[in-house]
Amino acid sequence: MAFATKKQSSTKARNATANNTDMHLWKYDLRLPQLVDPAADNRDQSILETGRPQKTEPENIKLHPAENPINWPARKKWSSTIILVLMVANIAFCSSIHAATVEGVETTFKCSKIVAKLGITTFLIGLATGTLCFAPISEVWGRLLVFRFTLGLFVCFNAGCALAPNIQALLIFRFLSGFFGSSAVANTGGALADIWPQSHRSVPFALFATGGSLGPVFAPIVGGFISQALTERYVTTLTQPWMMLFTEPILFTLGLYSACIWGILYLNFTAYPFVFQTERKWDQGVAGLSLLGITLGMTIATASSPWIDDIYCAYTKNLKGPKPEARLPHLIFLAWLVPVALFWFGWTATPPTHWMVCISAGVPFGIGFITLFLGANAYLTDCYGRFSASALAAHAVMRLSFSGTFPLFATRLYDELGTPWAASTLGFITLAMAPVPWLFYKYGPKLRSLSKYHIWTLELEETERESE
Incomplete structure (x- = not known):
């Protein structure tokens, strides 16, 4: 019994020493738990009551098996x-x-x-x-x-x-x-x-x-x-698209307009199936068919290219020569198709409106998209002549940047605002930019007269004519 009593006393002494040591450490580190655990108040109360911090486990985030990178197929793993x-x-x-x-x-x-x-x-x-x-x-x-x-x-x-x-x-x-x-x-x-x-x-x-x-x-x-x-000439050429993008009002404004339209197109690739799956409960495969309206509109616009050339020739005569503004008359009217299509889609996407009415909204969007894209490229080519490659490269940078960014918030936009107001938000953006073709048609000659690249183009063309 004496031996047992001595052993118990020794154990109590060691425990007391450990407790004192822990209390000494926690006296200086009481703030540490608050940095890693939002339940710091409970932990502090536990320290006051027991003299030791309460033991907690880190938060365990559970992923769906398909979302866990470890479970990806080999092809996706290697490509990543x-x-x-x-x-x-x-x-x-x-x-x-x-x-x-x-x-x-x-x-x-x-x-x-x-x-x-x-x-x-x-x-x-x-x-x-x-x-x-x-x-x-x-x-x-x-x-x-x-x-x-x-x-x-x-x-x-x-x-x-x-x-x-x-x-x-x-x-x-x-x-x-x-x-x-x-x-x-x-x-x-x-x-x-x-x-x-x-x-x-x-x-x-x-x-x-x-x-x-x-x-x-x-x-x-x-x-x-x-x-x-690379000489200085080549270095200048390599940086030229960037210089033109930020120094040419025509290029920047038209590039921003085209970039918004392209961004909305790629956003629609995500938004259309999402809307038809959530609002009309279509399955994933059938919901993808909702994009056929946009496809039909693009096809119609592409097939009508010969008539656009006729319009260009007619306005060339009216403007007394092949001026870039002759590329814009049809865009002045067709630019309004894009906001109309977005409002149309947004306010007809939900039942009881028939699904054909909603899908039909893609037709004017496709027509407006193709005509604006082709018209913008043709206008920039005519404006900048020898420098058109750099202008189109800068134009492409803006288009592709917006195209890659817009789909990232498509689902969130439609989920938070609802289909009518999400589509209307995009419609208001394109509505604000729809007058751009008219502004260039009216003020384009003055803007071109201030462009050093357009002036250089005219000088080069004049030199070539004289040499012939």
């Missing part, structure tokens, strides 16, 4: 892996390609070689800084959202490097491009771990390492040949 590896290789490539352009930077901006080399340093500092930011953010908000946000800015700031007016701007843009490009470097490893089970990660991670290693090696080689081959 290749995209991730190419992203890393691209960032790594950009980190060192500046080394091949140091002499060009030194000459262009009249700076020392040391300052010219800072483009590499600033990019890598941005890369290191961004890695510390975007890795933990991706663990809270997910990889995809971080990639979408940062890599778009990475492209924009790289374009800023190409257009930098001085060495200070170049170094700032290099830092920012490295900062936002770091998301690919920081999160690709985690993304691959999300996709592949441990037993299959060797090859994907080997590709990841290879992409990150070979990118900086090949960049100076490629950059050296580019720097050697």
Whole structure:
């Protein structure tokens, strides 16, 4: 009995020591639980009552089996892996390609070689800084959202490097491009771990390492040949679409208008099936047939191209020559078909209106879309002549950017606002832009007279006529 009593006393002494130690630690760390658990008040109460923090489990997010990347089919896993590896290789490539352009930077901006080399340093500092930011953010908000946000800015700031007016701007843009490009470097490893089970990660991670290693090696080689081959004339040509996009009111306004129409078209590819599945309870396959109205409208517009040429020829005579504004008369009227179609679709999409009435709204939308697209391209080509390729490239950048962005919020838009007001919101946007063809028809000659690219086109054409 004496031995047992001694043992119990020893046990109590050890427990008392442990409790005192824990209380000593928690006296300084009482705020830590509040940082990781919203139920901090309960935990603090538990500490006061028991002297020890209450044990909690981290939140477990359960995914549907089809949404879990581990369960993706092999084809989707490998395609995602290749995209991730190419992203890393691209960032790594950009980190060192500046080394091949140091002499060009030194000459262009009249700076020392040391300052010219800072483009590499600033990019890598941005890369290191961004890695510390975007890795933990991706663990809270997910990889995809971080990639979408940062890599778009990475492209924009790289374009800023190409257009930098001085060495200070170049170094700032290099830092920012490295900062936002770091998301690919920081999160690709985690993304691959999300996709592949441990037993299959060797090859994907080997590709990841290879992409990150070979990118900086090949960049100076490629950059050296580019720097050697491209003169100032070619450098100007490569940056010309960006310069035209932000300095030409005609190109920017018409590009924004076309981009909105294209964005709404791609939004409709998601919205139409969604509306017919939710409002009319059609199955997925049949709901896709709702897009046939838009298809029919596009077909009608394409088939009517010969009549559009007749309109152009008639207005060419009225305008006393082949002027770009002769491409616009039919657009002045057909531009209104797009907002009409959107309002029509929105307010007839729900029962008891017959489904044919709703699908028929796609016909005027398809007609308006094709005629606006073809008319805008023809007008820009006539305006900019020799520079039309750069103008159309800038025009395409805006179109494709909106086309890729609009579908992301299609379902949310229709779900939150309801079909009538979601479609009406898009209708009001296109309604505000419908007068654009008329404005260009009326004020186009004055705007073209202020365009240096249009003036250069006229001078080149005049020189060619004189040489003949």
